Amino acid sequence: MLQSIGVQAQSDGLFGPKLGSIHLQGYTQDGCPAEPNFSADVHRTFTGCNPITSTGITKVVVIANDKLPSTCILFLFDNSDCAGAFSAKIGPITPTSIPSACIGPIRNPAGNVFQGKAVRLLC
DSSP states (O other): OOOBBOEEEEOHHHHTTOOSEEEEEEESSTTOOSSOSEEEEEEOOSSOOEEOOSSOOOEEEEEEETTOOTTOEEEEESSTTOOSSOSEEEOOOOOOSSOOOOBOOOBOTTSOBOOOOEEEEEO
C-alpha cells in the first residue's frame, strides 16, 4: 500500500557524476519519519528493476538529483520483478530546491492503494 511521496533536489555532491538518479526512501509508518525502512539509489534506465527489499512499504520519499531531466517518471510495482503492467506512475519528477511534504496515498491505475515491491526510473 504505497501511500506517500515527497520530492526534493540534491546537489551533484550526493550523486557525483551520475546524472539522472534519485535516492528512494521507503517507510512502513505514516508521516515519512526520519529513519526509512528501505533506502536505495535508483538510476534512470529502460531495463533496470530495483526490488524493494523491505516489506510493508506504504510511503516513499524521493530525493532527486539536481541534474535529473524533467521528463523522468518513477514507476512503482506491486511485484518484485517489475513485470506486467505498471502499478503506479509518479511524475514527471522535477527537481526543486524546496522539499515537498509527503503526498499520498499512491494508487494503481484501478485506484487501489498497494505495497511497493520494486521501482524503475525512466527518463
